Amino acid sequence: MAKRIDVENLSIFYGSFKAVEDVSMTIEPRSVTAFIGSSGCGKSTVLRTLNRMHEVVPGGRVEGKVLLDGTDLYGSSVDPVGVRRTVGMVFQRPNPFPTMTIYENVAAGLRLNGVKNKKRLDETVERSLRGANLWNEVKDRLDKPGAGLSGGQQQRLCIARAIAVEPQVLLMDEPCSALDPISTLAVEDLITELKPKYTIVIVTHNMQQAARVSDRTAFFNLSAQGKPGNLIEIDDTTKIFNNPTEKATEDYISGRFG
Amino acid sequence: MSVTGVPVDLEPPSGQEPTEVPRGPGRLGDRLFGGSATLAGTIVIALVTLVGVFLLAQAIPAIAKDQVNFLWSREWNVDSEPLRFGVRDLLWATVVTSIIAMLLAVPVGVAVALFITEYAPRWLARPAAQLVDLLAAVPSIVYGLWGVATFTPFVGPLQNWLGSTLGWIPLFAPKYQSSLFVVGIVLAIMILPIVTALSREVFSQTPRTHKEAALALGATKWEMIRTAVLPYGQPGVISAAMLALGRALGETIAVTMILSALAPGSPWSWSLFNGGATFASLIANNAAEFDSPEKTGAYIAAGLVLFVLTFVVNAIARIVIERRKAFTE
Ligand SMILES: Nc1ncnc2c1ncn2[C@@H]1O[C@H](COP(=O)(O)OP(=O)(O)OP(=O)(O)O)[C@@H](O)[C@H]1O
Ligand SMILES: [Mg+2]
Numbered sequence: 001m002a003k004r005i006d007v008e009n010l011s012i013f014y015g016s017f018k019a020v021e022d023v024s025m026t027i028e029p030r031s032v033t034a035f036i037g038s039s040g041c042g043k044s045t046v047l048r049t050l051n052r053m054h055e056v057v058p059g060g061r062v063e064g065k066v067l068l069d070g071t072d073l074y075g076s077s078v079d080p081v082g083v084r085r086t087v088g089m090v091f092q093r094p095n096p097f098p099t100m101t102i103y104e105n106v107a108a109g110l111r112l113n114g115v116k117n118k119k120r121l122d123e124t125v126e127r128s129l130r131g132a133n134l135w136n137e138v139k140d141r142l143d144k145p146g147a148g149l150s151g152g153q154q155q156r157l158c159i160a161r162a163i164a165v166e167p168q169v170l171l172m173d174e175p176c177s178a179l180d181p182i183s184t185l186a187v188e189d190l191i192t193e194l195k196p197k198y199t200i201v202i203v204t205h206n207m208q209q210a211a212r213v214s215d216r217t218a219f220f221n222l223s224a225q226g227k228p229g230n231l232i233e234i235d236d237t238t239k240i241f242n243n244p245t246e247k248a249t250e251d252y253i254s255g256r257f258g
Numbered sequence: 259m260s261v262t263g264v265p266v267d268l269e270p271p272s273g274q275e276p277t278e279v280p281r282g283p284g285r286l287g288d289r290l291f292g293g294s295a296t297l298a299g300t301i302v303i304a305l306v307t308l309v310g311v312f313l314l315a316q317a318i319p320a321i322a323k324d325q326v327n328f329l330w331s332r333e334w335n336v337d338s339e340p341l342r343f344g345v346r347d348l349l350w351a352t353v354v355t356s357i358i359a360m361l362l363a364v365p366v367g368v369a370v371a372l373f374i375t376e377y378a379p380r381w382l383a384r385p386a387a388q389l390v391d392l393l394a395a396v397p398s399i400v401y402g403l404w405g406v407a408t409f410t411p412f413v414g415p416l417q418n419w420l421g422s423t424l425g426w427i428p429l430f431a432p433k434y435q436s437s438l439f440v441v442g443i444v445l446a447i448m449i450l451p452i453v454t455a456l457s458r459e460v461f462s463q464t465p466r467t468h469k470e471a472a473l474a475l476g477a478t479k480w481e482m483i484r485t486a487v488l489p490y491g492q493p494g495v496i497s498a499a500m501l502a503l504g505r506a507l508g509e510t511i512a513v514t515m516i517l518s519a520l521a522p523g524s525p526w527s528w529s530l531f532n533g534g535a536t537f538a539s540l541i542a543n544n545a546a547e548f549d550s551p552e553k554t555g556a557y558i559a560a561g562l563v564l565f566v567l568t569f570v571v572n573a574i575a576r577i578v579i580e581r582r583k584a585f586t587e
Pocket of ligand 2: 043044
């Protein structure tokens, strides 16, 4: 059920500002791909085009193609709502629905899909919370507000919410940037556990994290301030970290750069 | 200073005065502001208490002389001793007109606010929002004039049609033209901008992260509004509705101008198409004739009921908002 993503000559705009230029890459199913690069080079922007969240921003538009198992996500007959049900997303800052209980947060996606069966909801909520390594911590307070959890727990709650609808691709934008080392490890373990079932793309500023969890790494860079960001190279993570093709990548990895 | 584990010398270097904690204008400013805020708060509470005491002191002697049940009687006769006055008709008229106004204005106001914040294209949203804010500031005498001159004749046919088709329901029994129904609609139009302006304000403050969370789960626009915008805005909408209800309950001049009075002794009717008087309109209509303390006291007693009514409504709203609080932080 995991899907393959092909990005072809993708340029991304905010109004008249071209934020990212001419990105092409392939993301294999059942793999973890990490996006790295300096701040502002367009990692989040590229990530958000993979589930059509980019166009939620006023003025946001793209040129080029994003193929999900061969179907162009930006084809005229494609419904962005359907795309987002297939391609789930976890944001940089934990954003559980504050007025909902823990249970309802996880069940939210299913409810949007019209699932009303209590037993099925219960099962999915438990499975997703177990999947997100959160079940043991919250099983006695499922009816408490999701906003009452710690930051790390909230982030895992958001992961549970995202995997509850069984997406085929999971996008994570710096999921650990607000987390302590223990929660970070929990999320990384989770990514490794989820890998056999999903296609995962993760943005991270943490080189060790990219090296630990990902199979492939894409390095983005800005040629100059105010210029659009580019994909410099994408390759196996071991190759990027040990023997990158491009000089810019090596400079960035070894910390000799921005 | 070093952070490498070299022991840090905690003694102040000799020959130098130990530095004092700075005590500057910051502390003084704090105290001044704290003091004046406390003072202002105390004055407000004292004023409200004084108003309550004043109303009670004037009302109680009059109620004591009342020959009929103050809460249940429909009579209002304070021109001659012994006084006979009761507030049932007033309570009915006040509550019914306000309920009609709320039933119309709250859903429409919330819908308009959602349209402005979520659906309208940007070139339209801004002017629309400004127009609504402007309407919220129109004085009620203008609504009253408009209600009498334009709206009452306009609603007449609708009211007649409702009366003739649904007349078998007591609420719709045919009666007068300038009815509670018309007043309710005019009140709705008056409070609509308040509900809209305040709801728009809270809806527009929904954090983007909440909306994106919903959209990323595959919510449609309307589902996003239901899962993110409405729950976030709910306490604000309740507050807006309460503010609007307060205005509807207490609205005086427009109601006085539109609503036709009932003949004394006319039989009780459930009809929305009946005339009548609200607390505020009754008091305003008779303000020129407060010549004896008892008579004045009777009207003040009526005002007191209005005071209690608004107070209860607000308390209920507070409780509702409090109950949601655990979920909004
Ligand atoms: N909503 C927006 N409107 C206009 N420009 C934007 C918007 N969001 C991002 N940008 C611009 O697009 C470019 C890429 O931003 P993006 O957020 O994708 O960077 P990033 O690589 O994710 O950075 P970081 O590592 O700091 O998260 C930046 O120049 C940024 O200023
Ligand atoms: Mg980013």
